[in-house]
Amino acid sequence: MSIANAGRVLFGRTPKLTRNLAQISSLKFYSSQMPKYEFVKTEKVGENQNIAVITLDRMKGLNLLNNTVINEVNDAVFKFDKDDSVSVLILTGSEKAFAAGADVKDMQVMDYSQAVKEEFLESWTAISKTRKPLIGAVNGYALGGGCELALMCDIIYAGEKAQFAQPEITIGTMPGAGGTQRLTRNMGLSKAMEMVLTGNYMNAVEAEKAGLVSKIFPPDQLLAETIKLAEKIASHSPLIISMAKKSVHIAYETTLKQGLQFERTSFYGTFATADRKEGMTAFVEKRAPKYINE
Incomplete structure (x- = not known):
């Protein structure tokens, strides 16, 4: 499990972080025949090697999202979705951040006509169309587009230090990749409205109570527990x-x-x-x- 650890969090500052690698000795890993991506790592794991793990690994911004990152995620997800040897997919990030949101520098220079012509964010919701179960393993920050990316997963497991938020309102815009829609369906009107209109963060315990996540684990156990869930699902037809x-x-x-x-x-x-x-x-x-x- 790779841990991307350097840079800044969207809508806030973080201290400089160091990169670490967490080893899970009880799991079997091997390299799959997949393209070598710039910001995404892929591997197959599990006793039967039928669980695909897709890890966001954009080091210089706690997995800040842009079109390149999303296109790589989409490519990996849909290749595994068509791979008959894979039964369940897991999407994860680092212990510091699942994904800290969209890169504001990319959006700052965009105007209305450009957004419309380029259909900005249109491809960001593609992973919600997978046939196979997609599980989000969320540690650290899941902010803005990162929260929306997690919401596209069928099941979310969270680390104890996970933080969810839709802070777009604090920079003069609003969610555009499903945040206002999926949050409302997951948690109800009042909770979703509070998150969207305030930009406030929701911790893992609050997210579990609200129905946003299924279970919470210590950060260093999250991926292993998510793989256990995936293997249980994969044991069925x-x-x-x-x-x-x-x-x-x-x-x-x-x-x-x-x-x-x-x-x-x-x-x-x-x-x-x-x-x-x-x-x-x-x-x-x-x-x-x-x-x-x-």
């Missing part, structure tokens, strides 16, 4: 996992009536799969199922 994920997102995005209809249709659809038959047969025979993703 990849085909059925993708169907169930889509059904949950339909609940998140549509009405109850539409969601129930989609869920029932998807449930019926599982009866046309070999994995549904294998799962139920294995249960009756009291043995572990052997899924074939069909």
